[in-house]
Amino acid sequence: MEHVWQAFELVFTPYVLGVVLASALFGLFVGSIPGLTATMATALLVPVTFVMDPVPAIACMATATAMAIFAGDIPGALLRIPGTPASAAYCDEAYTMTCNGEAEKVLGAGLVFSVVGGLFGVIVLVTTAPALAEVALKFSSFEYFWLVLLGLTCAVFISPGRPAKGLASLFFGLLISTVGFENPAAYPRFTFGSEQLMSGFQLTPVMIGMFALSEVIRYAVSNDTPLQPIKQGIGRIFQGQWGLMKQYKMPVLRGSVLGTIVGALPGTGADIAAWISYGLSKRFSKTPEKFGKGHIEGIIESGAANNSALASAWIPALVFGIPGDSITAIVIGVLYLKGMNPGPTIFIENPQNIYAVFIVFFLANLLMIPLGWMAIKTAKNVLRVPRSVLMPIILLFCVVGSFAINNSVFDVGVMLAFGLIAYAMEANDFPIAPTILGLVLGGMLEQNFVTSMIKADGHFSAFFARPIAGSLGVATLLVWFSPLFLGWWRRRRAAAAA
Amino acid sequence: MTWRPLTALLFFLSAHLAGAAEYPVRPITFVVPWGAGGGTDSVARIIASILERDLGKPVNVVNRIGGSGVVGHQAIVSARPDGYTIGMITSEIGMMHHQGLTTLTGASFTPLGLINYDPTAIQVRTDAPYKDFKDFLEVLKANPGKLKGSGTAQGGSWHVSFTGILSELKIPTNAFVWVPSASNAAGLLDLVAGGVDFVAGSHPEGRSLIDAGKVRSLVIFDDQPSGLYPHVPTGVQTVGLHWEIGAWRGIGAPKNLPKEIEARLQAAVKKAYDSKEYQDFMKQRGFGLRWAAPADFARYMETADAHLGQVMKSIGLTK
Amino acid sequence: MRLNDTVSGGLLLALGTVLVIHTRSFPASPGQELGPGLFPALVGGGLALCGLRFLWCGLRQPGDPWLTMEEWVRRPHMVRNFAVVIADLIFYALVVDTVGFFLTAAIFLSALFLTFGVRHRWIPVLAVCVTLGMHFAFYTILHVPLPWGWLEGIAW
Numbered sequence: 001m002e003h004v005w006q007a008f009e010l011v012f013t014p015y016v017l018g019v020v021l022a023s024a025l026f027g028l029f030v031g032s033i034p035g036l037t038a039t040m041a042t043a044l045l046v047p048v049t050f051v052m053d054p055v056p057a058i059a060c061m062a063t064a065t066a067m068a069i070f071a072g073d074i075p076g077a078l079l080r081i082p083g084t085p086a087s088a089a090y091c092d093e094a095y096t097m098t099c100n101g102e103a104e105k106v107l108g109a110g111l112v113f114s115v116v117g118g119l120f121g122v123i124v125l126v127t128t129a130p131a132l133a134e135v136a137l138k139f140s141s142f143e144y145f146w147l148v149l150l151g152l153t154c155a156v157f158i159s160p161g162r163p164a165k166g167l168a169s170l171f172f173g174l175l176i177s178t179v180g181f182e183n184p185a186a187y188p189r190f191t192f193g194s195e196q197l198m199s200g201f202q203l204t205p206v207m208i209g210m211f212a213l214s215e216v217i218r219y220a221v222s223n224d225t226p227l228q229p230i231k232q233g234i235g236r237i238f239q240g241q242w243g244l245m246k247q248y249k250m251p252v253l254r255g256s257v258l259g260t261i262v263g264a265l266p267g268t269g270a271d272i273a274a275w276i277s278y279g280l281s282k283r284f285s286k287t288p289e290k291f292g293k294g295h296i297e298g299i300i301e302s303g304a305a306n307n308s309a310l311a312s313a314w315i316p317a318l319v320f321g322i323p324g325d326s327i328t329a330i331v332i333g334v335l336y337l338k339g340m341n342p343g344p345t346i347f348i349e350n351p352q353n354i355y356a357v358f359i360v361f362f363l364a365n366l367l368m369i370p371l372g373w374m375a376i377k378t379a380k381n382v383l384r385v386p387r388s389v390l391m392p393i394i395l396l397f398c399v400v401g402s403f404a405i406n407n408s409v410f411d412v413g414v415m416l417a418f419g420l421i422a423y424a425m426e427a428n429d430f431p432i433a434p435t436i437l438g439l440v441l442g443g444m445l446e447q448n449f450v451t452s453m454i455k456a457d458g459h460f461s462a463f464f465a466r467p468i469a470g471s472l473g474v475a476t477l478l479v480w481f482s483p484l485f486l487g488w489w490r491r492r493r494a495a496a497a498a
Numbered sequence: 499m500t501w502r503p504l505t506a507l508l509f510f511l512s513a514h515l516a517g518a519a520e521y522p523v524r525p526i527t528f529v530v531p532w533g534a535g536g537g538t539d540s541v542a543r544i545i546a547s548i549l550e551r552d553l554g555k556p557v558n559v560v561n562r563i564g565g566s567g568v569v570g571h572q573a574i575v576s577a578r579p580d581g582y583t584i585g586m587i588t589s590e591i592g593m594m595h596h597q598g599l600t601t602l603t604g605a606s607f608t609p610l611g612l613i614n615y616d617p618t619a620i621q622v623r624t625d626a627p628y629k630d631f632k633d634f635l636e637v638l639k640a641n642p643g644k645l646k647g648s649g650t651a652q653g654g655s656w657h658v659s660f661t662g663i664l665s666e667l668k669i670p671t672n673a674f675v676w677v678p679s680a681s682n683a684a685g686l687l688d689l690v691a692g693g694v695d696f697v698a699g700s701h702p703e704g705r706s707l708i709d710a711g712k713v714r715s716l717v718i719f720d721d722q723p724s725g726l727y728p729h730v731p732t733g734v735q736t737v738g739l740h741w742e743i744g745a746w747r748g749i750g751a752p753k754n755l756p757k758e759i760e761a762r763l764q765a766a767v768k769k770a771y772d773s774k775e776y777q778d779f780m781k782q783r784g785f786g787l788r789w790a791a792p793a794d795f796a797r798y799m800e801t802a803d804a805h806l807g808q809v810m811k812s813i814g815l816t817k
Numbered sequence: 818m819r820l821n822d823t824v825s826g827g828l829l830l831a832l833g834t835v836l837v838i839h840t841r842s843f844p845a846s847p848g849q850e851l852g853p854g855l856f857p858a859l860v861g862g863g864l865a866l867c868g869l870r871f872l873w874c875g876l877r878q879p880g881d882p883w884l885t886m887e888e889w890v891r892r893p894h895m896v897r898n899f900a901v902v903i904a905d906l907i908f909y910a911l912v913v914d915t916v917g918f919f920l921t922a923a924i925f926l927s928a929l930f931l932t933f934g935v936r937h938r939w940i941p942v943l944a945v946c947v948t949l950g951m952h953f954a955f956y957t958i959l960h961v962p963l964p965w966g967w968l969e970g971i972a973w
Contacts, residue, residue, distance in 0.1 A: 140693035321706020321709070333783065337782050388930070391929070400963070407562060407962055524972040
């Protein structure tokens with residue numbers, strides 16, 4: 001208990017609180033700009049932390065990333081430009097709600113349920129970190145393979161309209177992911193001799209092109225401005241959120257739990273958590289037909305999931321020094337620099353420091369409420385800007401955002417190409433979200449499939465031989481075949497009744 | 499009328515350019531061929547911040563990732579040789595061209611100094627049955643194709659280094675199966691999860707899991723014991739093998755740098771290496787400190803290159 | 818541009834087939850049983866199956882026209898808008914490294930403002946302010962190395 005008091009003393013100093021506030025504002029800024037990821041926000045903070053004590057240094061990173069992931073929802077909802085890949089899963093849904101004049105509801109829900117998910121993840125981190133980290137260590141390529149397959153399955157649930165179109169879009173995304181040199185065989189595929197294509201297609205320019213550029217093109221070729229109805233502005237953000245919380249108890253809980261688990265696994269992070277929980281939300285919803293037409297349920301669940309994943313990614317990082325995602329990879333480096341070497345002993349050697357980190361996590365998530373409210377209030381002014389002025393500025397953001405990810409003009413070309421492809425796809429009713437998901441997960445799917453096959457000397461039965469892998473495998477197959485089975489069951493019942 | 503500000507601007511510009519004040523007069527770009535957050539990136543960011551103080555102008559770290567480092571290395575070489583673009587060169591430069599991925603070699607750069615070297619080490623699970631590296635090799639020889647190793651991509655630095663060690667010890671290189679991994683951390687995770695039997699990599703990469711008691715290091719291929727784990731026997735001690743291929747990082751610039759700028763940068767890099775800040779940083783992170791002056795650095799790259807080429811050819815990775 | 822099921826199915830089938838054939842030319846990976854071609858071939862197979870499904874649906878609705886152009890294609894000023902957006906992006910990508918961010922971005926924005934009908938006297942003000950703001954946010958705060966190009970002499 002003594003350590004806890006020491007931790008409070010470490011955190012509640014004007015300096016640390018000042019650092020938390022400044023990095024929160026920085027995180028909001030970076031997250032809301034398309035093309036800049038939460039990872040980048042953290043990397044930029046590294047030199048700043050060189051001069052800091054351990055607690056403010058870690059506080060700085062924890063706060064900035066939590067804010068950045070939430071802030072990614074704002075441009076997604078208002079302009080259809082997901083600020084971070086984690087927001088891409090429900091970007092369309094949120095934008096549809098904005099177009100229906102429900103901007104305050106969707107942004108408020110994004111904020112409130114980010115906080116709820118974030119707090120859930122932190123509580124898990126505080127209470128069960130060592131135990132959960134041991135479980136995470138049991139995941140090898142077999143388990144990841146099934147998890148990724150489960151994630152991909154969600155693409156088919158997410159997509160509105162004909163499933164075959166969603167499937168084709170998914171395969172297209174997987175195809176894009178195979179371009180380049182980064183595959184298990186280290187063989188340059190589909191690069192056509194281009195050095196730039198050796199690295200394959202970066203997610204960010206593809207995502208910006210497919211969501212944002214296609215939207216600008218649609219504006220350019222239509223008379224009716226798509227965002228017209230939202231002139232009414234954003235009123236009370238928090239109104240009705242408690243009602244939503246009561247109405248969607250289960251989705252919030254499911255999203256938080258799923259986000260925490262996926263986040264705690266090294267190698268999967270907030271973005272995958274958001275996709276899977278959005279898919280599950282539709283799958284288990286009582287009203288799946290409302291999805292895609294501006295329905296809040298999926299946004300609540302996946303919004304909670306991506307922020308809880310963010311907190312739980314620290315579990316393997318703190319306990320074993322294993323990065324849960326690219327953000328914690330940076331954090332681990334900083335931990336070593338500050339002499340807080342990650343490992344099971346971190347809880348014994350410097351308990352006051354680790355408690356201080358936990359306190360900062362709570363603080364950051366609570367701080368999100370007032371700061372997020374401010375950010376939404378500021379961002380709503382965007383909607384007052386005339387479309388004819390806003391669209392060119394968005395386009396310049398698309399260009400600079402694509403450039404920023406790898407500092408290369410090539411990615412601007414990639415953005416343009418995928419913007420045109422997405423425009424053509426949507427004109428033909430092919431959903432674009434599955435393509436993005438395919439690109440996100442394609443590399444992992446292949447990596448884990450091929451390495452598993454190598455390890456198993458080519459025997460497919462090995463995919464079911466380990467307990468966790470076997471359970472995940474059976475679960476995946478059940479999700480696949482349950483519609484068939486349910487259909488057969490209903491027909492049989494109907495036949496019996498007749 | 500509107501032209502007046504523009505002409506003023508142009509005049510200002512030409513005056514500025516003609517003045518040729520002492521190098522550097524504007525920010526320097528520091529290219530890193532690997533992603534933000536990795537080991538190379540963190541070393542680059544600290545070096546950049548020290549160089550910045552010495553040179554008096556911002557040194558901006560720019561990540562140019564992709565193609566196993568090809569894209570970033572190419573970005574350094576093809577930059578204008580004016581001293582305003584420098585960057586990190588990593589061990590992969592000695593391997594990529596053997597695979598036919600690029601025409602770049604270590605000789606395509608103006609070397610400014612080697613700043614880090616981490617030797618190859620072999621890690622296994624703590625509960626693995628091998629007493630030491632010799633024991634491990636006996637098991638490997640007795641069960642060809644049964645043990646699985648990981649730690650890098652197919653044809654990555656640790657894959658090639660481990661294979662090279664085996665062939666030096668006259669053990670058939672197909673005695674093990676290489677399971678490609680996206681990073682050394684991913685390989686170590688798979689090791690702990692029971693997916694593979696050993697991981698080749700450096701000590702700083704394995705550090706957190708070694709400290710956590712999940713993984714132990716059998717051997718390190720260096721002439722002196724590891725700074726992090728001095729009790730781990732060296733390659734010379736266990737199997738009598740002197741092996742100097744590992745992961746290294748150096749700083750380089752495009753070819754044909756003006757002489758005075760080259761001298762200025764070399765001095766700055768040496769000074770940064772010697773700074774207390776850099777030395778402390780590397781010790782904290784557990785990265786191996788090793789300095790080689792530009793000429794020695796160039797020579798080292800050349801020998802490593804030839805050596806790697808031989809090994810890669812023997813396992814059919816060359817083009 | 819709207820394709821009917823027959824045409825889009827045919828295209829997907831062709832793409833999938835080409836993929837499967839092309840991946841057969843990938844070399845085997847030394848020491849690995851599964852070569853680099855396996856995964857793309859599976860993806861190609863998936864695309865081809867989706868294509869077959871569309872073909873099947875399409876052939877059962879023979880009345881559907883193969884290609885329906887959207888309405889905007891017949892309106893000159895919308896075609897112009899479309900062309901300006903695309904041309905502007907290509908322009909930016911081609912010249913930004915030589916000319917530098919400031920001038921390129923200002924021209925890029927002005928062209929779009931003009932096309933979308935912003936009042937003429939506002940265009941220079943907006944273009945300059947947005948360019949400067951953007952540069953401050955990305956270059957100064959976020960350290961994104963936006964190219965200076967011709968203005969290298971005044972770089973800060």
